[in-house]
Amino acid sequence: MLEVGLMLARHCDLYVMQHGVEPYDGESLEQTISRSRCHKGRLLYYFPRQFSTQKEDGDSVSSWCGWHTDHGSLTGLTCGLFMKNSVEVPCPDSAAGLYIRTRDDRVVKVTFGEDELAYQIGETTEILSRGRLCATPHCVQAPSGANASNVERSTFAMFMQPDWNETLNFPSEIPYHQELIPPNGALTFGEYSERLVNKYYQGKT
Numbered sequence: 001m002l003e004v005g006l007m008l009a010r011h012c013d014l015y016v017m018q019h020g021v022e023p024y025d026g027e028s029l030e031q032t033i034s035r036s037r038c039h040k041g042r043l044l045y046y047f048p049r050q051f052s053t054q055k056e057d058g059d060s061v062s063s064w065c066g067w068h069t070d071h072g073s074l075t076g077l078t079c080g081l082f083m084k085n086s087v088e089v090p091c092p093d094s095a096a097g098l099y100i101r102t103r104d105d106r107v108v109k110v111t112f113g114e115d116e117l118a119y120q121i122g123e124t125t126e127i128l129s130r131g132r133l134c135a136t137p138h139c140v141q142a143p144s145g146a147n148a149s150n151v152e153r154s155t156f157a158m159f160m161q162p163d164w165n166e167t168l169n170f171p172s173e174i175p176y177h178q179e180l181i182p183p184n185g186a187l188t189f190g191e192y193s194e195r196l197v198n199k200y201y202q203g204k205t
């Protein structure tokens with residue numbers, strides 16, 4: 001997944017340069033990802049919907065995981081695996097699964113097979129590419145209907161991100177989290193991540 005992610009990162013760099021951003025002063029996505037030892041692989045597990053404590057989300061598109069963007073560089077994903085009572089089952093509801101919001105504001109269901117990988121752009125890439133690449137808003141919908149009971153979902157996500165100690169030079173114009181960036185625009189990815197976590201969980205900056 002990392003190997004393919006690096007190939008994609010190379011294309012992202014070319015795209016960004018073609019769109020008028022100079023070779024990033026050593027901040028190429030490919031190089032940043034390739035020298036990082038800070039990627040995170042996570043096996044994600046979504047409980048059957050009837051165990052959800054959130055009642056208000058009903059049948060919404062984000063009933064399993066709310067709309068968000070990932071904060072790293074690139075996220076690699078495998079397709080969701082659905083299980084019922086410990087046995088793999090076909091997805092019982094064609095509306096269930098991962099959704100993204102496109103640049104032109106359409107909500108699109110992401111479909112890909114078990115021998116394929118999907119990649120999403122993270123916020124750090126949006127910021128460092130001066131907005132030429134956009135972080136991918138996404139959410140996950142739980143299955144509904146008679147056959148959805150006891151159905152759980154698992155998938156694997158690899159969050160590719162800069163090294164904790166990598167200094168990132170943030171541009172003066174950034175689309176979000178502006179208040180987290182010091183006047184000289186320089187923060188390590190670790191400092192940036194900690195500021196983000198404080199912002200989300202304690203309302204501190």
Ligand SMILES: O=C(O)CCC(=O)C(=O)O
Nearest residue numbers: 044070077098140155157
């Ligand atoms: O489960 C998925 O397909 C997406 C997971 C996700 O968005 C995340 O963990 O950040």
Ligand SMILES: [Fe+2]
Nearest residue numbers: 068069070138
């Ligand atoms: Fe995500």
